[in-house]
């Protein structure tokens with residue numbers, strides 16, 4: 001049996017890097033051809049070698065898959081099914097738990113899953129990850145501060161002082177996070193936006209000036225506009241966005257104009273609309289992802305659990321030619337019940353509040369149908385003015401919701417993150 005390496009094998013990453021980087025600039029027709037070819041290979045591989053797909057997929061449908069639009073003939077895969085099937089149902093022939101690398105999702109959906117990757121596919125996935133960081137301004141001698149719960153495996157370049165890791169564990173208390181941050185002196189940040197914003201607020205509160213960070217890559221949750229500006233302003237840094245997940249790796253990344261372009265040579269993205277119809281990379285609804293270079297545990301039409309809005313490429317950057325993720329509306333589970341019992345997406349509220357000045361963070365707490373308590377954390381600038389009219393401005397912005405909900409606004413010092421380091425948009429509290 002092959003033994004897994006203890007360090008990240010660098011040659012595989014560096015060997016794949018040019019391909020991962022080149023994909024960013026390909027013309028749309030070329031992207032479509034690559035996507036179709038990889039998808040046909042993936043679907044045939046999954047059908048031939050993965051027990052679950054072999055047993056459930058219709059061979060005639062499999063034979064007819066030649067582009068993303070043909071995927072609608074295959075069933076959607078959800079988290080519960082992945083957990084039920086486990087490695088017995090979803091690992092391809094020839095792979096075992098011992099010969100693959102496992103990763104667990106953060107569980108912000110309420111249902112963590114464990115995925116498996118071969119070292120071969122990781123060689124490419126790590127290259128796409130590095131490619132993202134380089135596109136967001138990473139320089140060889142940067143120290144990369146990761147705001148997340150789990151750390152990163154070491155790699156040999158660190159001994160040469162290249163791309164070193166500084167782990168800021170977002171499951172720890174704020175004081176500890178500040179200590180980790182200052183001891184590690186990162187120059188490039190990637191992680192949960194609310195965790196970064198909270199740390200910056202604490203550094204400011206302590207009167208600490210830190211101008212060593214030149215780029216911040218936000219990902220994993222949405223952030224109020226004012227909080228984003230506060231972070232970038234504090235460091236004097238440039239901001240970038242990456243939409244990624246443990247299951248799919250990078251789904252989209254911001255271009256120089258700030259649009260989140262899909263990585264269509266690495267993933268197929270479908271959108272399932274509320275009426276049950278499905279479009280390829282277009283419209284509003286629930287995202288379904290298929291990561292194209294997967295051999296150990298392919299996930300085909302995987303229900304990631306996010307609501308998104310995707311539009312055809314309308315970006316003037318002229319560099320990237322794939323559709324644009326206009327909004328990531330958060331978890332499907334983040335729903336609030338109206339007075340008359342209907343469910344509204346939590347992002348309905350978030351979209352009303354996101355642009356209000358003076359707000360660093362917010363959360364919607366529901367204790368009974370039709371009532372919502374809105375928790376607001378002010379930015380430092382807002383706090384300095386004695387929290388002036390923040391609650392009033394927020395209440396005014398929430399006007400469109402007042403017919404369906406009784407809304408109470410409360411300004412608080414902090415909103416405690418969940419165990420995975422993220423702040424839940426909607427918190428349902430049983431009385």
Ligand SMILES: [Zn+2]
Pocket residue numbers: 255256257258259261315316317318319320
């Ligand atoms: Zn663009």
